[in-house]
Amino acid sequence: MDLHQLEKKYRNELLNNVIPFWLQKSQDTEFGGYFTCLDRQGNIFDTDKFIWLQGRQVWMFSMLYNKVEKRQEWLDCAIQGAEFLKKYGHDGNLNWYFSLDREGNPLVEPYNIFSYTFATMAFGQLSLATGNQEYADIAKRTFDIILSKRDNPKGKWNKVHAGTRSLKSFSLPMILCNLSLEIEHLLDEEFLKKTSDECLHEVLEVFYRPELGGIIVENVNADGSLSDTFDGRLINPGHGIESMWFIMDLGVRLNRPDLIDKAVKITLRMIDYGWDKEHGGIFYFMDRKGFPPQQLEWDQKLWWVHIETLISLIKGYQLTGSEECLALFEKIHDYTWKHFKDPEHPEWWGYLNRQGEVLLDLKGGKWKGCFHVPRGLYQVWKTLEKINIEKQETLLLNAI
Template identity: 25%
Template sequence: MLPTLSTLKSAVQEELNSILHYWVNHSVDDKNGGFIGQIDCNETKQFETEKGAVLNARILWTFSAAYPFTNNPAHLDLADRAFQFIDSYFYDSLFGGIFWSIHPDGSPKDTKNQIYALAFTIYGLTEYYKISKKEEALQLAINLYHKIEKHSYDKEKNGYFEAFTREWQPIEDLRLSEKDANEKKTMNTHLHIVEAYANLYEVWPDKVLKSKITNLLIVIDIYFIDSQNFHLKLFFDENWIEKEDVISYGHDIEAAWLLQWCAETIDDITLINTYQTYAVAIANATKEGLDSDGGLWYEYDPKKKELIAEKHWWPQAELWIGMVNAWQLTQDETYLNLVEENFIFVQNHLIDKKNGEWFWGVYSDYSKIEKDKAGFWKCPYHNGRACLELLKRL
C-alpha cells in the first residue's frame, strides 16, 4: 500500500534523522582527525584509506544544510569539523586549489585540481557560511570560484575544462573515476559548477557571478540536454564534439530539478521557464529507467541496447526530488506515486535497518552490491539532500 503524503513526510523525517545519526556516530576519525576515509560494506572502519575531497565537501554541505532543520548541536559540530579539516588539509595554500585526496595523516596524496572537487568545496563552504557567518569560509569559496574562472573556463569555445595539475598545468588523465571517458568537457562537472555557483550567489550576489551562472545554463541547454529524447549527453572534447556514452538515469533526474533551482536562484524568468519545461520532460524520460518494483536502474547503453542492471543508492534519492518537483510543476499525482513506490523500494532493499545509512545498491536479483557504506564516493549528500528537499517541498 502506498503511503499518504503525511506518512511519507514523517517517514522521510525519520530517515533523515537516521542518516545523520549514522554519520555523527561512525564517520568521525578520532585517530587521524577529520573523517574516516572508508567504511566498507561490512561496517569495518578503514583508518588507513586515503581521504577524498568530495566526501569531505559533501559532509560539510550535508551537516550545514541539516542544522537549520534539526538545531542539533552535534550537527553544527560536524559542520565545524568538516570546515576546519578542509581548510587545514585539502586547501592548497601554495597554488590555491583543492587536493583530490590526502593520506590519513593529512599529507597530500593526489594533488590534481579536479574542477568537480573545487565545485563541491564551494557548495559546502557556502552552505556552511549560511549557518556560521564565518567570513573565512565565504572568502575561500570566492577564491576557488576565481581559480575555476582563471584556469578552467574556455575563453575561446565556452564551457569548462575538467582537470589540471596542482600547478594548474594541463593533465593527461582528466577522468573523475575509472568508468568515465577521458574527455575535456563533461556534463557532470558543468552540472556541479553551476550548482556551486548558484549556492555562492545566494550568499554573494555578485553581478559577474550571475552572468557566469546564466552562461552555464545556456551552455548546458545547448550541449548537454538532448532535445530529441531529453536525456543528458555526458562527454565532449574541447571542440564540443560528443563522445557517445551511456544514459545515466540518476544524472538525468538530478539535473531535472537542480538546473531549475539554479535558474530560480538568479531569478532569470526566461531560463526559469526553459528549465521548468525541461524538468518535466526529463522526469518523463527518466521513467524509462524505472523497474516494476519502483526502483530506478543505474544506466542504459543505447549502442549495445544493454541495461546496466544495478540499482545504486544515489539515483533513487535524486528521483525523489525530481519527481516531487515535476508534481509541483504539473499537479499530476502520477509523479508523486512514483516517489512513494520508490520510497518503498528503498525501505525494502537499500536502507540498512541494522546499522543505519543505505547500502551502495542491489543487483537485479536483489543481492547486495558490496561496496562502501562510507567512502570516496559514498557520502550523506544525495540521500540527506533528498530528505531535506522533500521536507521543504511536502
C-alpha cells in the first residue's frame, strides 16, 4: 500500500466529494437546520429533523473549520444549524427532543440520551470556532445533565418495568470516552480525569469480558454480571471496535501506552469475531452464544461499522506499529471502498445485505447523516498524514 497515495485519497474524498454533498444538499435555507433524508442523488424524501443528526452536522462543520481550514461557508453552515437547535431542539431546560418536524415543532420526546451527547459535541466544538460563551454554556450544562442521567438515561420515558431486569448499556460509557475529550476545553483537569477514569473502568472492566474470549458485550446486569437474555447476549462488533479508537485517543491524552496496547488487542479480537467468513464484511449484530439474534437486520453490513474499523486499525498501526493492524486496514479498506462508495454520485451508501449488495440506496435518513463517513475520512486522512510525516522524519534521521 502506498500510504502517501492513500492519504491523498481520503483527503480528496472528504473535501471534494462528501462535504460538498452535505453543504449543498442538506441545508434548509427556509427554516434552518438540515435535511438528512436524502436519496441517492441528494433529493429530499422526508423533511423531519432528528436532533442527534442535527447536532452531528453542527459538530462536523465546526470541527472542519477549527482543524482543517477557516472556510466561512463551513462556519455559516454550523452556526445556522446550531441556532435552529438552540431555538427548537429542546424543551427550554436543555432536555433535547429526539425529532422535530421541518419547522421545528417537537415530534418525539427527549427519551434518547444521544440527542444530548451530540448537542454537547455540537455546541462545544462551535464554541471553539466562534468564542461564543452561550454555546459553551449550552455544551457544559447539557454535559452535566448527561452525567446526572447515567443510571437511567431514558428517564420517565423508559419502557422497562423497574426492578425486574435492570440492564446497563455499553453505549453511554463508550461515547463518554470520546465526549470528555471533545469538550476538554470546558472541563477542569480533575473533572476530566475523574470522568475518563469512570468511563475507562466501565468499558475495559465491565463490558470487556476476557472470560468470553476477549469480546465486548452490549448489556450487563446492574451489578456487572452477564445476563443470559436477548439483550444480555447481544454483541455489536462495530460498537466495540469504534470504542477502541476512543480509548487510544484517551491513552495518548493520558500518556497511558497500556491503554493503547489493550485497545489494539481488543480491536483485532472484535474484527476476528465479527468478520463474515463467507461473504466478507463485519456483521451488524451477533449473539454471543450463537443463538438467533432478535434483530432481523443482524446480518446487514453497515457503513459506520466498517468506517469506524478503519479508524481503529490505522490509529493502532500509527501508535504501535502493528503490522497486523496495517494488513487488516488494507483488507477492510478494499471492502469498504468497493461496496459503500457510490461510483456515480457523491456520498456513500449506508446499508448492504449480507452479500455486500446495496440494500437501500439512500445517502441519509433517520440514522445516517453527516457524520460517520466524513469523520472517518478525516480521521484516517489525518492519521495517515502523521504516519507519513513520522516515516519521513525517520528517513531524515537515518540519513544524517
